[in-house]
């Protein structure tokens with residue numbers, strides 16, 4: 001018989017609440033968690049279920065992330081362009097079409113001065129994208145002559161020429177696109193708030 005054992009025996013565990021059946025009990029052993037073998041059984045089962053659920057949640061999270069990572073960059077470019085274009089339409093609301101000036105068109109687009117194909121580096125440039133009626137945007141392929149004239153009136157020749165001489169190719173990264181999307185979501189929210197306050 002050792003002294004250590006005596007000490008352990010002498011220490012009387014405090015009463016605690018059983019997490020399963022909620023009754024108060026005094027444990028026989030210091031590490032005892034539940035009141036009875038029956039509750040121990042239930043407790044074990046519960047722990048196992050929790051662990052399983054956690055594992056499932058984790059694998060679902062991983063799957064979602066893998067799926068997002070597997071999307072091609074073009075997907076994120078399109079998603080970002082959509083948000084950016086929404087912002088442009090909100091910014092130019094009421095201005096009318098940049099090419100023909102119509103104010104009551106059936107639908108308005110965000111029309112690129114230099115196309116995303118010709119100058120992808122300008123696809124998210126605010127000087128390069130303006131409100132445009134769908135007729136000019138789609139059917140007259142941007143109607144670029146009047147677009148240029150009106151763009152000069154709007155932002156000045158210098159800035160138009162800066163767009164026209166910008167030929168630096170740019171490769172977007174996923175992180176960069178995420179950042180642009182977040183920025184224009186915020187700008188869109190801010191401008192919509194302004195519209196509401198003005199109304």
Ligand SMILES: [Zn+2]
Pocket residue numbers: 018019020021022023034035036039
């Ligand atoms: Zn119990």
Ligand SMILES: [Zn+2]
Pocket residue numbers: 097098099100101102132133134135136137
């Ligand atoms: Zn138009």
